[in-house]
Amino acid sequence: METTKIRKKTTLAISTLLFLTMISTVMAQTTTLSVYPASVTKQINQNFTIDIRVDDVDDLWTFQINIQWNSAKIECTDNEVHAPWSNWRCWFNETDNTAGTYFLVVNAEDPAVPFSTTTPVSLVTLTYRTKAAGSTPIEFIYETVLGDYPYADPIPHSTADGSVTILTPSVGDEGISEPVSEHELMAPYFRIAVSATLISIAVVPTVIIGCRIYNNRRKKER
Amino acid sequence: MKRKTRPRTRKERKRQKIEARIKRQKIEAQRRTEKNKARTKRENIITTSFLIGIFVCIPISGYFAYHLLIPLLNPTIEPPNLTTESNKIKAAIVDQLSYTDLMANKTFVDEATSILQEAGYEVDYIDGQRVTVEFYRELGIKDYRLIILRVHSVLGENKTPPLALFTSEPHSTSRYRYEQRQNQTTRVYFTSDVYNDTTKYFGVTSKFIEERMYGDFQNATIIMMGCDGFRYVGYDLLGNEYYWGDMAMAFIERGAKVYISWTGGVLGSYTDAATIHLLRDLITQRKTVWESVINTWKEGHWDPYHLSRLQYYPQEARDYKIPEVEKYDPG
Numbered sequence: 001m002e003t004t005k006i007r008k009k010t011t012l013a014i015s016t017l018l019f020l021t022m023i024s025t026v027m028a029q030t031t032t033l034s035v036y037p038a039s040v041t042k043q044i045n046q047n048f049t050i051d052i053r054v055d056d057v058d059d060l061w062t063f064q065i066n067i068q069w070n071s072a073k074i075e076c077t078d079n080e081v082h083a084p085w086s087n088w089r090c091w092f093n094e095t096d097n098t099a100g101t102y103f104l105v106v107n108a109e110d111p112a113v114p115f116s117t118t119t120p121v122s123l124v125t126l127t128y129r130t131k132a133a134g135s136t137p138i139e140f141i142y143e144t145v146l147g148d149y150p151y152a153d154p155i156p157h158s159t160a161d162g163s164v165t166i167l168t169p170s171v172g173d174e175g176i177s178e179p180v181s182e183h184e185l186m187a188p189y190f191r192i193a194v195s196a197t198l199i200s201i202a203v204v205p206t207v208i209i210g211c212r213i214y215n216n217r218r219k220k221e222r
Numbered sequence: 223m224k225r226k227t228r229p230r231t232r233k234e235r236k237r238q239k240i241e242a243r244i245k246r247q248k249i250e251a252q253r254r255t256e257k258n259k260a261r262t263k264r265e266n267i268i269t270t271s272f273l274i275g276i277f278v279c280i281p282i283s284g285y286f287a288y289h290l291l292i293p294l295l296n297p298t299i300e301p302p303n304l305t306t307e308s309n310k311i312k313a314a315i316v317d318q319l320s321y322t323d324l325m326a327n328k329t330f331v332d333e334a335t336s337i338l339q340e341a342g343y344e345v346d347y348i349d350g351q352r353v354t355v356e357f358y359r360e361l362g363i364k365d366y367r368l369i370i371l372r373v374h375s376v377l378g379e380n381k382t383p384p385l386a387l388f389t390s391e392p393h394s395t396s397r398y399r400y401e402q403r404q405n406q407t408t409r410v411y412f413t414s415d416v417y418n419d420t421t422k423y424f425g426v427t428s429k430f431i432e433e434r435m436y437g438d439f440q441n442a443t444i445i446m447m448g449c450d451g452f453r454y455v456g457y458d459l460l461g462n463e464y465y466w467g468d469m470a471m472a473f474i475e476r477g478a479k480v481y482i483s484w485t486g487g488v489l490g491s492y493t494d495a496a497t498i499h500l501l502r503d504l505i506t507q508r509k510t511v512w513e514s515v516i517n518t519w520k521e522g523h524w525d526p527y528h529l530s531r532l533q534y535y536p537q538e539a540r541d542y543k544i545p546e547v548e549k550y551d552p553g
Binding site: 043044045046133167168169170171172173174175176177178179180182184185186187188189190192193194196197200201203204205208212 | 266273277282284324325372373374375378385388395396399402408409411412413415418425448449450486490493
């Protein structure tokens, strides 16, 4: 009876220990690399920005990001790297709007301090322009790398993709109808009238003076 | 003081007389010349002023005459004599939105055409290039029993009526002058760079439909897919939501049976999807106007961005069912 009780207690203790170990393991792997905002809705021909954020990371010393989107729907027009160190080097910063990919490799350099955070921090801001109606993911491809200090050992992390929905514009709501004023309608005719008046003011005296000179000459000739 | 001496001889007296006469004649001639000069000068001034006056007055009076008279002149144009070759019941898809690649939607056109053709309609597709002021003028004489207006439509400043339907005809102050003066046509354009189009076009207002259009719609069904086909007014005496639309009234005034459109702004993709759903209900399943409109709304075909939905006018058309093609009254 006593033995059974001890066994039960031992089993319970081991189970609890295992559960706590699992929880702590899961809790430890909370470093995430995400697209923010996760969902964007825009109309055609509009600009928007997304951030690639890192959250809950310790001793970050280097990172490599590969993302992809549908190049028929959106195009990347600008990028701004926000490396979280005082001294760093950018090895690759390439946008390919034909393939719809962005590739960024950055690492810190001495005397920078390894970066740690428990809140989301933007590593790069990408500006896009929508091209056609539909939707596209903005997803991490290949292997994203977060390396720690000092040997850039991989930091276990998860990734969270984003998505963009592109809507066609409204059928007229962003337009205006305005009546054409009388002034505008008459403007060309008024210009003609003014021109004719000015011409006549200039031409009539010239003709009269010319006639008189001609007459005087004829008189003299006689 | 020098005294005048009397002539001594007869000869001298005669000479003196002649000299005096010559002197008088000279003075007279001089006076006459001066008088003539003054008269000529006066005449010249009068002539010049007269001519200047005429040249100035003609254009100015022309300008004012035109300005005053043109509103009274109502240019009446004879409607063209259109003879329909087939006896089929016709429907039209007026696709002004196809004028730009941005809003073109071939899938919509194909689906709508297919629904109509399956129901026995002969479908006329009018692409964006052909949607002009003249096209709208002749819309009423083409004998369409169902007209789908896939067009941009815009209100005035501060969203005030009248509503104007876009044409694809660039605006000019030298064309449709009478219509422009009467606010039957307006200048319409986009205020957002989303459209990537800064051109100003002619728009036709409800006044144009009422006053400048030939023929009438012979109980046709009008589906106006553009924005703001109706405006929310409030509640009527029976407590129902009340919508008003000058364009709706104009079409009904010109003989249409029912006018269906949106209660506010609407995005291109939503209006396309909703219209296909509406057509299936109206034409294929032969539901009443009210059932079709409500069902389209309930099935999720409304615009969550503008919070708008389809609505119909007039209320009497609530239980109207579009007749089967064979049962249309040919008259």
